[in-house]
Amino acid sequence: MSDDQSAKRPVPTMRDIAAAADVSQSTVSRVLSGVPTAVPIAPETRQRVLRTARELGYRPNPLARGLRGASTNLIGAVVRDFSDPFYAGAIEALVVESMAHGYNVVLGHAPGRSGEVASSLTTVLETRHTDAVVLLGDMQEHPQLLADLRDSIVPVVALWPGTSPREFPSVDADDRAGIRAGLEHLVSLGHTRIAFVNAELPNEYRAREDAYLEFMRERFGAVPPGYAERSPSALAGGDAALRRLMDRADPPTAVAASTDVVAVGVLHAAYSLGVRVPDRLSVVGFDDILIAAHTVPALTTVRMPISEIVGYAVTQAVRLAREPAGGERPPDLEIFAPDLIVRDSTAPPAQE
Amino acid sequence: MSDDQSAKRPVPTMRDIAAAADVSQSTVSRVLSGVPTAVPIAPETRQRVLRTARELGYRPNPLARGLRGASTNLIGAVVRDFSDPFYAGAIEALVVESMAHGYNVVLGHAPGRSGEVASSLTTVLETRHTDAVVLLGDMQEHPQLLADLRDSIVPVVALWPGTSPREFPSVDADDRAGIRAGLEHLVSLGHTRIAFVNAELPNEYRAREDAYLEFMRERFGAVPPGYAERSPSALAGGDAALRRLMDRADPPTAVAASTDVVAVGVLHAAYSLGVRVPDRLSVVGFDDILIAAHTVPALTTVRMPISEIVGYAVTQAVRLAREPAGGERPPDLEIFAPDLIVRDSTAPPAQE
DNA sequence: ACGATGCAGGCATACGATTTCGCCCACGTG
DNA sequence: CACGTGGGCGAAATCGTATGCCTGCATCGT
Incomplete structure (x- = not known):
């Protein structure tokens, strides 16, 4: 040699x-x-x-291969917030699922509100560079990105699109059913003064908040004024929101959080206010993130079927990528049903 | 038109x-x-x-661009475990930092022990497809991947390499100093019966465990037998490990966890055992993940300077990617110092 | 007046793999 | 012996971009 x-x-x-x-x-x-x-x-x-x-x-050399029109076996993922444990789990599922289909994942970050960054992002992600793009979370704040994707030829699948205009095939969970299951559980325990704490950007979990409002009106005729709290950030926000709620003359006996992360903030706030959970306050989360079973106390929550959702989305994305852009079916929406998981953060309200 | x-x-x-x-x-x-x-x-x-x-x-078309030998402006990231909140934060930092340098991030997953998957991974990641590769976590379980990367021309930077052979430029935190700071804090509060709970795969956080053993021997002459617990999974494992520790005749008055996630498991276990934290048990974590400030009670921990570490790593990776593979300096190791962050999970031991 | 210089841009080729067309040879057949 | 046939392979075009080299023209200097 x-x-x-x-x-x-x-x-x-x-x-x-x-x-x-x-x-x-x-x-x-x-x-x-x-x-x-x-x-x-x-x-x-x-x-x-x-x-x-x-x-x-x-x-x-995959580049040379892709140049001839072949596929790059890359799926682009655009994520709103990485540090959110929920999306972290979703990304893991996405990567695993994609690799099972023979694809790798390119990450794009679409932080806060910044058209600049997000649009420069598409420059890399699309144009045959990725065979498909998966959107994770509400992309309403990134119209430029959506417009770019709309014009481009790469197939797009949107996950948890929230209030984003439904212009791509989407996969979502039935937030309304999930919230209702959680609230139903609280009501069946005897709670009537149930507050809701939302977090993240405006509109992010709008469907969950709406479901809460609807349920309360349906069941109790009205939403107690001030019982629907909103805060900008999940953890510190959940904390601050609970303090406001417990300062009221008629503090709630139960809180539904829009997210497990918010619920963690709420649990912490309750602890530092000396409000025992679940004795004096019940808390219900949403998503069933990894640590939800290990909070203090273990969190009653609504399980988001992440792997089912992501699995379906990847299958769709791969199918769309293989088709020569012929299909063009109208954007459909697939809904997955969440389950209530009862743990230790909920109990009947304290006797008065 | x-x-x-x-x-x-x-x-x-x-x-x-x-x-x-x-x-x-x-x-x-x-x-x-x-x-x-x-x-x-x-x-x-x-x-x-x-x-x-x-x-x-x-x-x-980035493919055509890359074909000419130009850069693809892609950084490959290989990560051990996505769902670990610590790595989730690291990935976010990596993506943000990379985009600041004009690079996107391709994710590879290197799960458990599976040479197959990990090696098929490099096929996509290397070969000029990515301008550089960043390794996150201990890759000892993936010798095939390391070998492939060694043979290839793409520059590699290893983050938190753990016990991986030091064959690439590496960036790490001073785990020993961090553990010692946490233990020193516990000792200064009056604790002597201090246990350690490690988790994850064997060897993953070996340096932290070793630092614990060293410190205990140095300070108390010996490690109380059975005080160094190990468990396969972080959350449930931390839980089970604490149960074993508290069942002993001489239960510890303080626990140092190898990781915040383990500490969360420990906090949960303490709660369900009825052991009040910090009254009867002090807990120290490591990493300062996002929710560490919002556990119940807020976790005293050692802050891992993620953004500094990742920032340095990306800068290195980009520099190596730009150089025409000429440098070839011997693999260096950059160490960042962690800080102790005292919150509410530590207190003097209960009077007996 | 004539070559030298500078400006503006075109031509051709390279990158690495895929793919379409053919070429050549051996063999079989009438 | 001429001719088809098909197996086995090579030559070359192609994908989209980057670049070295060249050319045409106008101006400039002497």
């Missing part, structure tokens, strides 16, 4: 394999791509090429 | 722009790439090209 400096060889190309195996580069391509070709290859030649490729440590 | 079917136009190329603006494709490239070129372009021509590109909705 003449590999005097094996460390420096900067990745062999098909041409190198061809030269070493003494065939043409076309033949190398045919052998290595593996697909049944119209051109027959002699078994002996095939073996020689494969062996040479292995010896030289050949790796295909 | 003659755009009769604007929806179907499958992304214009430079050639299209060139034809429409009546210049050559080279000129379009020179104008749009923006870089100072040896070839001068008349302002009028430049404007015409720019206008045409805008009208046609031109987007560069």
Whole structure:
């Protein structure tokens, strides 16, 4: 062998394999791509090429491959907030699910409100660079991104689209049913003074808040004024919101949070206010994030079927990516049902 | 305008722009790439090209760009466990930091122990597809991946390498100093019976456990037998480990956890065992994850300087990516110092 | 007046893999 | 022996962008 400096060889190309195996580069391509070709290859030649490729440590260049119109096997993911444990779990599911389909995931970040960043993002994500794009969370704040995606040819699947205009095939959970299940549970325990704490950007969990308002009106005729709290940030916000609620003349006996993260903030606030959970205050979360079973006390919450949702979304995305952009079915919406998980943060209200 | 079917136009190329603006494709490239070129372009021509590109909705094809040996502006990230809130935060920092440098992030997952998946991963990640690779966490379980990366030409930066062989430039926190700060804090409060709960895969947080063992031997002559607990999973494991510890004849008065997530499990276990924190048990975490300030009670922990670490790593990765692989400095190791953050989960031990 | 210089831009090629067309040879057949 | 046939493979175009090199023209210097 003449590999005097094996460390420096900067990745062999098909041409190198061809030269070493003494065939043409076309033949190398045919052998290595593996697909049944119209051109027959002699078994002996095939073996020689494969062996040479292995010896030289050949790796295909996905760029060159993609250039010819083939797929890059990349799925772009645009996420609102990484540090949110809920999305963290969703991303994990997305990556696992994508890899099961033979795809990798490119992450884009769409933070706060910044058209600039988000639009420069699409420049990288789309244009055949990714075979499909998956949107995680409400993208209403990023009209530029949505517009770019709409114009582009890459298929898009939206997860938990919230209030985003429904212009792509979407997958969502039935937030309304989830909230109602949680509230029903509280009511069945005897609660009537039930508050709601929402967090995150405006509109983010609007459907959950609306479901709360609807339920309360339905069941009690009206929403106690001031019982629907909103705060900008999840953790500190949940904290501050609970303090406001408990300062009232008629403090709630139960709180439904728009999110488990908010619920964690609420639990913490209750603790530091000396309000025992669930004795004096019941708390219901939403999402069933990983630590929900290990909060103090363990959180009663509504389980979001993340893996089902993500699995469905990836399957859709892959299917759309494979089709030559022919389908063009009208954007559909798939809804998954959440389940109530009763743990230790809910109990009948204290006797007065 | 003659755009009769604007929806179907499958992304214009430079050639299209060139034809429409009546210049050559080279000129379009020179104008749009923006870089100072040896070839001068008349302002009028430049404007015409720019206008045409805008009208046609031109987007560069990063594949073709990368094919020419240019960079893809992609950083590959390989992560051990997404759902771990700590890594979730790290990934967010990584994405933000990368985008600040003009890079996007491709995610790879390196779950449990599975050479297959991890190696198929590199096929996509390396080979000039990504300009650099960032490893998050201990990759000891993935020798195949490490070998592939070693052979390839992409620069690699390892974050929190743990016990991985130090073959790439690495960035880490001073786990030993962090653990010692936490233990020192406990000792200064009067604790002597201090246990340690480790979690995750074997070796994952070995340095932290070793620091604990060292400190205990140094300070008290020996580690109380059975005080160094280990469990396979972070949350449920922390829970089970604490139960074992509190069942002993000489239960500890304080617990240091290898991780905030473990500490959350410990807090939960203490709660369900009726052990008040911090009255009867002090708990110290490590990492300062987002919810650490909002556990019940708020967790005393050691802050991991994630953004500093990730920022440094990305800067290194970008620098290495820009260099034509010339540098080849010996793998260095950069260490960041963690700080103790005292909250409400620690107090002097109960009087006996 | 004539070559030198500078400006503006086109031509051609390279990047690495896929794919379409053919070429050549061996073999079989009439 | 001429001719078809099909197996086995190579040559070359192609994808979209970047760049080195060249050319045409006008101006400038002497």
